[in-house]
Amino acid sequence: MNNYRMKISKIRFYDWIAYFLLFIGGINYSLIALFDFNLIEKIISLTAPIYTVTFEYIKTIVYIIIGISAIYFIYNLNKLRS
16 A cells, blocks of 8 residues: 555656546546537637637647547556556
């Protein structure tokens, strides 16, 4: 148990960023499934210029980053277990 706490305390800043993105992605997909509301799309549409092509590219990049953070989370989870 003590070894596990030592590993948890060594979580780096970019680990927290990946966890946060994974959390936002999970909340987003839950909102899409339950209420047909896309939170990420709403946030991007408020902050990005209203150009269709740019909007689609930014949305795709955000989803790719969230996917990469999920893969990184799985990698870290396996690293913590060993």
